[in-house]
Structures are given as structure tokens and as C-alpha cells.
Amino acid sequence: MTEILTDDWLENFFAAADELNILKRRESHCIEFKGKFEWSSEKARANYCKSLCAFSNNKGGALIFGVEDSPHKIIGIEDYEKTDDADITNYINELFTPSINFERKEFKFRGMTLGILYAFKNKNRPIICNKDSSKTSSSDIYYRYGAKSSKIKAGDLIKLIEEVKKEESERWIKLLENIGEIGIENTHLLNSMSGEIISENNTFLLDETLLGQIKIIDRYSIQKDGEPAVKIIGNIPELARVIKTNTNIYEEDIYKSYLNDISIATNEDLLKFICQKNTAYYPFYFLLRRLELNKKESIKFLEDIKIRGSVRKSLIERIKKDTKSINYKNRFTIASNSQYGADRKKVLEKFIESADINIESEDNAKRTLEATFRLENGEFEFSYVKKVLCQIFEKHYPFQNGSVNYLFRDSITYLDYLENKASR
Structure with a gap:
């Protein structure tokens, strides 16, 4: 980051x-x-x-x-x-x-x-x-x-230690692979702390003023104001390139991409961004549909993404069987004898009728979000529900009550499931 x-x-x-x-x-x-x-x-x-x-x-x-x-x-x-x-x-x-x-x-x-x-x-x-x-x-x-x-938490500490061990092992493996490919006699190690370049027979010292200017480049650097120009002979493997994305992606971009049916970044980049989050419960089926991937192709696409962590695997599990979305159906009661049941039922009826919904206060917006989990395919217009959620986003996001931010994400994710997974 x-x-x-x-x-x-x-x-x-x-x-x-x-x-x-x-x-x-x-x-x-x-x-x-x-x-x-x-x-x-x-x-x-x-x-x-x-x-x-x-x-x-x-x-x-x-x-x-x-x-x-x-x-x-x-x-x-x-x-x-x-x-x-x-x-x-x-x-x-x-x-x-x-x-x-x-x-x-x-x-x-x-x-x-x-x-x-x-x-x-x-x-x-x-x-x-x-x-x-x-x-x-x-x-x-x-x-x-x-x-x-x-x-x-204890489980996260264990995962953290395992991750550090894995990263260190990967660095050693990569280093040894490079030495094997180049040959020991042609290998020189740069100590970036001291400036020493250590080879099989000699040790050199790199001037401190040059040490900070060393960069990985492709082809050559252009000399400016007396700075050293460096040329690399041969081709640099694709994995060795320094890649900079043209756009920065944020959590809000996922929401806006789905609700407004726009492309803030490429569908591939949005999926990669979700793979780096702390939870797999984000809207992502709409991205797979945009890419015109079937179930098998979607799984293959996610398997090929070179990102560590459990979220990518959890997304694959969602494609196979989205247990969380299935369980989230009817997450909030609309029973009249419950504290907010009657309010949610009124919102649900307005969703079905595409009627105006009061979202002026954060509490009203919260009841509206809770009502989305009572929606059934074929009974409402997705475009209208998305319009209401967009209005909630513009008026209240980020919410003063932090837990409503997660409710907002879950609501959009469940709607994406209904539209692009459950309906297929």
C-alpha cells in the first residue's frame, strides 16, 4: 500500500x-x-x-x-x-x-x-x-x-508467523534460483545497508550518493542533470518489471461500479482488488458476468490470480455454493411484533411497488438496507432498488454508526447475489 x-x-x-x-x-x-x-x-x-x-x-x-x-x-x-x-x-x-x-x-x-x-x-x-x-x-x-x-487474536498470530516464514523462504528460493541461473562466478551481492558489493573474489564499495539512485528499470534510464544513466542488456522477464496501475481502486469503487453499472477500473482489476480485502463478502458476480465467464471459467480465472490469502479461495467457494448469501435470506424479521419488523415490511412493500422510500435519517436508511434481505427474485425491479441504495450512499456514506457500513456492504453483496448468481 x-x-x-x-x-x-x-x-x-x-x-x-x-x-x-x-x-x-x-x-x-x-x-x-x-x-x-x-x-x-x-x-x-x-x-x-x-x-x-x-x-x-x-x-x-x-x-x-x-x-x-x-x-x-x-x-x-x-x-x-x-x-x-x-x-x-x-x-x-x-x-x-x-x-x-x-x-x-x-x-x-x-x-x-x-x-x-x-x-x-x-x-x-x-x-x-x-x-x-x-x-x-x-x-x-x-x-x-x-x-x-x-x-x-491467537489464530491470526499463527497465520502471521506462518506468512513471515513463507515470505522469507520464497525470498531465499528466488535468490538461489537466480544464482543458479546466472552462475556463482557471475553473481555479486549488494548489501543495500552498507553499500558493499560482494563477489566470489572481491568486495567493492558503492558510493553512498549512488546507492539511493539504484532502481530496477527496463531498457535504459535517461540521463538528467549529470545523473548516471544505466543500461540493461537483454530482456527483462515480465515478472521482474515494475508495474504501476493507471488507477487507484477503493472499496467505494466496487459499490459504485455495481449500483451505477459503470466501469471505474477494469473488471479484472476490481476482482484482484477484492481478492486483497479481509473478507470475501463483496459484490463480485456482476464482474464475472461482465467478463462473460461461466462457472468453470470463473473458478479458473480466480485460481490464476497470483495473490496470497484466503479471500480468493473463499470467492471460489462462493461460486460453488454461496452458503453465506443463502443464509442471509430473510436475515431480518418483518414480524409486526418485533421492534422494527413493521418498518421493514413497509419498506419491502415500497421496493416491490417501486414507490418512494424515506431515507432522510440514518435510522431510516438502516431499515431500508435491512429490508433488502427480504427481496425475492421476480417481485421487484433491480434498477429501482439500486437507485435507492445509491441515494443512501450519497446521503449517508460513510455512516456515523460504523456497523451500518458493513450492513451497507452486505446489502449490496446480497443484491448482487440475487441478480447475478441466484437468477442464473
Whole structure:
């Protein structure tokens, strides 16, 4: 997720803000919003570092300062750069080991300054707390679960350790394969920390000013202002290329692609994005239909995606038998003797009649979302239900009640199941 640090990513991310600077994005496993940057407060900085540790133990992520909570209004901050990076590093190292690799930058949006504090995914996971503070406890390991930084669960700790072992093994295997292909006599190892280039017979030192300029390139670099030009002879295998996607994809893009029947990115890229999420319960059948893939072809397509993790496998299981969607049918009661049953029943009737539905308040929107799980194929117009859900998105997303964000996702996912899976 290091693209979070780029201006292109940030411009695209904050483009979802409306004219009142309300940001139509929500916190996630890699994003957390903070209204202020209060490094002088021990409680605040301990909380920041807890989140940085959780990000670093997962896939990396950023604290974004200058965005209020509920709603996510962009207000900007001042004096973000006055705190020295060394102070942040020293405090982090007091609390956690091994150290957390982070980067900090400012970003300008509509005349306001936003602060970005990004923690990289750590190769030496897990990072462990070694000192009590107002927000941390010694020996705890923190992990990012959705929009929360919490103590890691036993099962996730086991998975994390296994993942680190696997990544290290893969790096060794790749290195040995390259040495075998090139030949030991032609192999030179670069120590990127010290600048030493070690070969079979000699050791060379690379000048520090050149060390930071080494990049993997294709064909050649163009010399600029006296910088060294580097030429690579021969072809670079496709796997060795540095590939940059043209568009950044967000969770909201999946929702909008389905509800508005538009293509914000390629169908393949949207599917790959879902494979990298923490849950497989997203709308994705509509993407398979767009690609005109049958059941067997859909499974083969997902099997060929080179992404680690359980989500890809779970999507394949959904194609075979979508047990969760089947179980979600009639998830909420419409019985008149229940607290909200009568309200849901009224919404359901309006869905069937394509009549106006009151979604002015978040509670009304919640009842509307709950009613979608009572829909039956053939009894309603998908286009009308999608229109209502779009209106809910525009008016309330992200929801002040965090649990409604998940209800919104589940509602769209269930609708996608009805339209593109159950109807086939």
C-alpha cells in the first residue's frame, strides 16, 4: 500500500469529498482518520503508535491527520512538520520492537494541509510492545482489524508467523534460483545497508550518493542533470518489471461500479482488488458476468490470480455454493411484533411497488438496507432498488454508526447475489 504516499493516490482518494468537504470514504485496514495531530499529548501519541504498530503487523497503512470523525469532514491541520521525525522514532522505539519503518508527508487539499503518517509492512513481524503506556500494554501485539487496531487474536498470530516464514523462504528460493541461473562466478551481492558489493573474489564499495539512485528499470534510464544513466542488456522477464496501475481502486469503487453499472477500473482489476480485502463478502458476480465467464471459467480465472490469502479461495467457494448469501435470506424479521419488523415490511412493500422510500435519517436508511434481505427474485425491479441504495450512499456514506457500513456492504453483496448468481 505504499502508493498511499503518492500525490496521485491522495488526489484520487480526496476527490470523493463533496462541496462541504465531507469525505465519502471510510476507515479501513490501511486508513485511519484523525482530526488533530497532538504529539505533545502522551495519550494521543501512544494511540498513534498503537495504530502504526497494527498497520505494520498487517499490510501497512496510514494515519491521515486533518479529517474529523462522524462525519469525515476535512478540516486540515497546522504545524504538522514542526515535530521532528527523530522524536517520533525515539518514542516508537521506546514502545515497540523491532522498530517500525514509517514515512511522513504533507498534502494540500483545497487550501488545507493534511498530514500523512505511513507505517510500512514490516518484514520482521510481529512487532511487540515492550513498554506500558496509556494506550498500550507490555508484551501485547497489535493488529489491524477493519477500522480498528486491537490485540491480535491467537489464530491470526499463527497465520502471521506462518506468512513471515513463507515470505522469507520464497525470498531465499528466488535468490538461489537466480544464482543458479546466472552462475556463482557471475553473481555479486549488494548489501543495500552498507553499500558493499560482494563477489566470489572481491568486495567493492558503492558510493553512498549512488546507492539511493539504484532502481530496477527496463531498457535504459535517461540521463538528467549529470545523473548516471544505466543500461540493461537483454530482456527483462515480465515478472521482474515494475508495474504501476493507471488507477487507484477503493472499496467505494466496487459499490459504485455495481449500483451505477459503470466501469471505474477494469473488471479484472476490481476482482484482484477484492481478492486483497479481509473478507470475501463483496459484490463480485456482476464482474464475472461482465467478463462473460461461466462457472468453470470463473473458478479458473480466480485460481490464476497470483495473490496470497484466503479471500480468493473463499470467492471460489462462493461460486460453488454461496452458503453465506443463502443464509442471509430473510436475515431480518418483518414480524409486526418485533421492534422494527413493521418498518421493514413497509419498506419491502415500497421496493416491490417501486414507490418512494424515506431515507432522510440514518435510522431510516438502516431499515431500508435491512429490508433488502427480504427481496425475492421476480417481485421487484433491480434498477429501482439500486437507485435507492445509491441515494443512501450519497446521503449517508460513510455512516456515523460504523456497523451500518458493513450492513451497507452486505446489502449490496446480497443484491448482487440475487441478480447475478441466484437468477442464473
